Amino acid sequence: MSILGTRVLRTEDPKFLTTGGVYTEDVVDDRLAGAYYAFFVRSPLAHARVNSVDVSAALGAPGVVAAFTGAELADLPEIPPAAAGLMKVEMTERLLATDKVRFVGEPVAVVVTEHPYQGEDAVELVEVDYDPLPAVLGFNPDDTSLLFEAAGTNVAGNWGDPSQLKPDLFDGCEVVVSHTIVNQRLAPAPMETRAGAAAWGEDGRLTTWIPNQGAQGTRSGLAKLLDLEESQVRVITPDVGGAFGAKFGADPEHAVLAWVARSLDHPVRWTETRYENLIAMTHGRAQQHTVTIGGSRDGNVAAYRLEIVQDAGAYPKIGAILPFLTILMTTGPYDIPKAEAVAKVVVTNTTPIGAYRGAGRPEATAAIERAMDLFAAEIGVDPADVRRKNLLAPFTEPHQTAFGALYDTGDYVAALDKALAAAGYADLRAEQARRRATGDASQLGVGVASYVEITGMGDGEGTEPQENATVEVHPDGTATILTGTSPHGQGHATAWAMLASDELGIPVDKITLKWGDTDLIPEGGGTGGSRSLQQGGAAVQQASQELIEMARLRAAAQLEANAADLVFDKSRSAFAVAGDPDASVPLTQLAENERLLVRAVFSAPGATFPFGTHVAVVEVDTETGKATLRRVITVDDAGIVLNPLLAEGQRHGGIAQGAAQAFLEEVVYDADGNPLTTSLADYPFLSATEVPSFELADMATPTTYNPLGAKGIGEAGSIGATPAVQNAIIDAVAHLGVRHVDLPATSRRVWQAIQQAATAESGSEH
């Protein structure tokens, strides 16, 4: 029986449970012996001119080895905005700010000390003379205060042309509903903050340890920041304590660390505090949506428009690209005859926006799922029925959307019906009706969200998504896999070993996975966008199969038999001559004479599109507005599942993060651009008491884009759960006249919405 599809326990776990993972801060290495510690001086102001930076007092503090300002790094290239050609080229960033600071937390100087505590003391002694400027905030900033004077505007750029929106898009619709909604700014907040260690060899090469999601991309990014050749940089990835999209590539701090280590000719380490992490690691989401939806009174949606404003934060990084993904997924799983979407990207005096679990796709789903409920409420039809009426019919040949997405396979109505059945939807509605009739202070809300998302995208048009793997069988019966993916909790060591074991007949616990060292594995796409199994896993399977075929030829020569007459016996990991089991040779023996090793590159024809439906059940206390999440029931169809234990873990984590966005988490700034959520005491990071156990229903529609039939599962939970929970909270108080509550639907917001609806109601009676 094949091991594939079974619940194999993680081989990674014993280490993490006992001596713990070896994260960047834990790395012990000769090259880092006696390393100094770097601490960053960060701007306390959202927007200011920098007149001077004086490190002289800090230099006299105990243990201080050196201190550097932006002026000393000014020879390094400025960092251009992302999406070059679309965003204003003048919106560039420096590794350490020189003339201006543009968000609280922007690095201004770096202090280097012998011991960690000394740096914390010494950064207080760096004197920076600032001239404060008005802070630019919000989704519709004017240009009276400019982040980048040379750009002449705070609008970084556009996706699509707003002048091309059709004024007659909603002509013929019996009902048109429009609403402006906020998809709030979130902190990725992985449990391990950012960190780094840098050492230069006598050969003039940099070796740097960075918690990241892809060493190869990090190497490329770091080389650009430092104006080096890629061959001069070696990135090593220790264990990574969570990333969620926010550890892709190299950050300015990593480049400064390398620069400092070279300047001092001495290794340097850095670990940021949680305070720094919450103000200076990229944030996620931060979009405003104006949704307009129109159709017939019986529930057929005829037209949909999505107008996006992306707050990119102080510098247009990945945040500037998120609207591309949101627009790509505008219509989600629905068959909407007319739809259009545009986006404007603005810069503000806030932490730059980057990728966060889902990166642009949760925003698209949140927008259309809210629009569907607004439309359903307006026509008085059950939101599940409206969805069923408008979902695309099942398809097995790719479906091309008006926004350029090519959905591979899908059966969206089946996912909806499965989720409703698992939830006991009719019973929930009956219970809701009962509570409404009695005027219970605890009202029941049921929220539905259907989604389709995109996973395993390539690097862009014209390039096929691909990943490489190397598999080697050793004479001692063990095997090693090298992968271009970069696990940080997903369990690749177990999953990739399962794939190799299934081909090679070598037990999972005898197979070692290596990743994340650019000298060992020069190419790779890393882990993100839910790409790893469908491309990295497929490459492992392909390499293993090619290894068996290579070994077959060697075995044939050794056994003096025809290769075609040989049977590979997985139970013995050996080739045998058909009909003569005694004439056999194991892989281990074949590996003794010559290395038994194959590198394979798997290419997929395109991205895949997992889909599903989430149902959330909440209770809302109508007297306080407090929502309590009672149940989350999900169908997440990501094709064929390799290891249900791991896939379920991905779903659980995603659901929790999605739910947290719906009713808890938000990065908040005051009117001057001061962040107010700068610790885990202030940022309402989801805890165990705020979520229930989750109810997962299974559905598996294979993709034909890889031999595993697998799509991505890493982000599904965070895509479906946010609108399901938000819709549930609004549904709980819909009978009181509430049509919308912005994210996060906190007690205060829900209470205010109830009061406003009551006021509107009593006003309309007079």
Add this chain to the structure above:
Amino acid sequence: MTRIALTVNGEKRSDEVEPRLLLVHYLREVLGLRAANVGCDTTSCGACTVLLDGKSVKSCTVLAVQAAGHDVITAEGLAPAGELHPVQAAFRQNHGLQCGFCTPGMVMATVGLLSENPHPTEEQAREALEGNLCRCTGYHNIIRAVLAAADASTEVSA
């Protein structure tokens, strides 16, 4: 500098430490026991949880000098090398960990919980672990692991 003497994972230790040195930094930097992690600045995340005289504490909020004369157990010392304590085994069996950063603290908090309440309900388990944050698992499998570890201890003692 102050000299402290204490027991860590059953071994007697004696060291000169700065009075402001946190217990977690003593464990990590002086003793090289790096399972306990630092995940915040505000005693919020629990990644540094260890047992102090059998009770779970956040070692970022205990000074090393305060631990003098006491008994500290970390994730490294829960079971003999190469073996898993029943709580550790339950976390593995139930996939109660992903990136692993919160895990040693989560395990120690669970050991502390079960020593005080050997048979918690799901709600009690969630309440008890409210001060231990995890970003990967959504807590679902952590709670399953805690309840499974409680069941396992019943089977052993029965």
